[in-house]
Amino acid sequence: MINYLITGGAGFIGSTLANHLSKENKVIVLDDLSMGKKENLVVNLNLEFIEGSVTDKDLMTEVLSNNKFDYIFHLAAIASVADSVERPVETHQINFESVLMMLELIRKYQKDLKRLVFSSSAAVYGDEPTLPKHEDSVIRPLTPYAVDKFAAEQYVLDYNHLYGINTSAVRFFNVYGPNQNPESPYSGVISILVDRYKKIQKGEDTHFTLFGDGSQSRDFVFIEDVIQALLLVASKDEALGRQFNVGTGNAITLNELIEVIDETLNINLSVKHESERDGDIKDSVADISRLKKLGYKPNFSVQEGMKKYLASEELF
Numbered sequence: 502m503i504n505y506l507i508t509g510g511a512g513f514i515g516s517t518l519a520n521h522l523s524k525e526n527k528v529i530v531l532d533d534l535s536m537g538k539k540e541n542l543v544v545n546l547n548l549e550f551i552e553g554s555v556t557d558k559d560l561m562t563e564v565l566s567n568n569k570f571d572y573i574f575h576l577a578a579i580a581s582v583a584d585s586v587e588r589p590v591e592t593h594q595i596n597f598e599s600v601l602m603m604l605e606l607i608r609k610y611q612k613d614l615k616r617l618v619f620s621s622s623a624a625v626y627g628d629e630p631t632l633p634k635h636e637d638s639v640i641r642p643l644t645p646y647a648v649d650k651f652a653a654e655q656y657v658l659d660y661n662h663l664y665g666i667n668t669s670a671v672r673f674f675n676v677y678g679p680n681q682n683p684e685s686p687y688s689g690v691i692s693i694l695v696d697r698y699k700k701i702q703k704g705e706d707t708h709f710t711l712f713g714d715g716s717q718s719r720d721f722v723f724i725e726d727v728i729q730a731l732l733l734v735a736s737k738d739e740a741l742g743r744q745f746n747v748g749t750g751n752a753i754t755l756n757e758l759i760e761v762i763d764e765t766l767n768i769n770l771s772v773k774h775e776s777e778r779d780g781d782i783k784d785s786v787a788d789i790s791r792l793k794k795l796g797y798k799p800n801f802s803v804q805e806g807m808k809k810y811l812a813s814e815e816l817f
Contacts, residue, residue, distance in 0.1 A: 502527050502547075506570045508555050508603075509577030511537030513681045514620070514673075517724050518574060518731060523548040531555065531564060532577065541680045555599040565603075565610045572735050573617045575603065575657075578650075582624060585646035586779060596649035604660050616735045619670040621654040621744060622647065623720075623785055632752075635788035636672070636744050643782070654744060661742035669740045671730060674748035674787050677806065678724030679813040690755065691721065691807075694762060694770070695814055701768055702816065708771040712778050715756035720748035720786045723806030726799045733795045740795060748787030749799040761804055766817055 503526040509515045510530030519530050520543045527547050533554040542548060553560045555577045578596050579585065585592040600619065607614060626634045627641030642648045654670045661668040681692030693709070700707040730747045734740045753761075763769055789797065801809070811817055 503571045504569060505529070506531065506564070506568070506573045508532070508573075508575050509537065509620075510574075511539055511541055511550070512576065513537075513541070513678075514676060514724065514727060515574070515576040516541035516680055517678070518576075518728055519548060521728055529564070529568065529570075531560075536580070536682070538682065554595075555603065556594055558602060561599075561603060561606055562610075565606045569613065570611055571613075571615045573607070573611070573614065574620070574731065574735070575600065575617060576620045578620065579646070580622075582644050582646045582781075583778065585644050585649070589645040592645060593649055596646065597653045600653040601656055604656060604666070608660065608664055608666060615667055616741075617657065617666065617668045618731060618735050619654060619657040619668065621670045621672045622650045623672050623674045623746070623748070623787065624782070625651040625654070625672065626782075626785070628782055630784075632784060633750065633786045633788040634746065636746060636791055638788075658742050658744065667741055669734045669742070670744040671734055671747045672744060672787075673727065674720040674722055674746065674785065676722055676724060676727050676747075678810050680724075690719075691758070691810070694759065695810065695816070697770060698762060698766055698768055698811075698816060699814065701770065702766075708773045709759070710773050710775055711755060712775050712781060713755075714774065715759070715772070716754050717781070718752040718754045718784045718786065720750070720752050721758070721803050721806070722748045722787075722799065723801035723809070726797075726801055726806075729800075730792060730797055733792070733797055737795045743791075745792045745795075746787040746789050747792065748789055749802070750787055750789045751802070752784065752786035753803050758803065761807055762811070765804075765807060765811060 511532035624647040629639040677691035683696035
């Protein structure tokens with residue numbers, strides 16, 4: 502049986518990965534539940550949950566010294582750009598300092614680790630206008646969140662080059678799907694939208710707040726495609742010491758996204774416009790050619806992914 506550690510494993514991406522892997526493998530999930538929920542995890546004998554923070558050195562030392570892991574997915578992070586702007590020191594401790602501490606503990610205690618996969622972000626590209634974004638594009642981080650993600654990612658990859666630790670990194674674009682929490686300040690725009698449509702179906706008076714004019718575009722990638730990408734990056738030798746964009750290679754504007762959901766549910770969502778937020782990026786789309794060379798093929802367009810997501814939420 503293969504042994505996995507997933508930090509942030511009660512969150513949206515982490516719990517989906519944990520539920521997938523724990524069907525046939527031993528999985529330890531570590532999460533402080535600041536954003537994740539234990540209810541996201543499907544209870545079974547192969548899954549062990551540890552409540553705690555990746556910033557807790559004693560806890561991390563205990564977990565990494567007492568277990569022999571084949572794979573570690575480091576997904577724990579404060580994923581809110583706005584929060585990093587408001588609390589740069591606190592978010593730095595989680596998004597950067599804990600990563601460096603973990604790398605040192607892995608170097609000491611996990612000699613036979615097959616792969617550490619670190620979750621970085623498309624936010625590292627910032628507002629440099631050239632599209633699509635490929636892994637060698639200009640890096641122009643605009644926020645403490647993006648700075649920390651890029652710095653941590655580079656440390657992760659350098660530990661492969663300098664110390665021979667088997668590491669890879671993924672730069673997530675806009676991930677969506679079941680188990681996203683719309684009440685969380687860290688939630689993606691799609692889960693917030695879905696929550697508004699739910700309220701309309703219940704007869705509640707609601708609207709969606711759109712920052713900017715809605716012409717900003719994003720590469721929205723369905724969670725099942727993200728799991729495919731994570732498993733490929735973890736298993737392929739060609740991925741060692743490298744970072745990979747995780748997206749679909751296609752962008753859609755927020756206005757177009759709302760149209761897709763309106764048409765799918767036959768609902769006209771009321772939209773309230775407010776000023777753009779500091780640190781928000783106008784347009785973003787991934788070049789996924791490097792990931793495709795590992796065998797990745799996105800299976801869900803936004804239309805297809807939204808239908809599956811909306812169906813899982815019993816909206817139609």
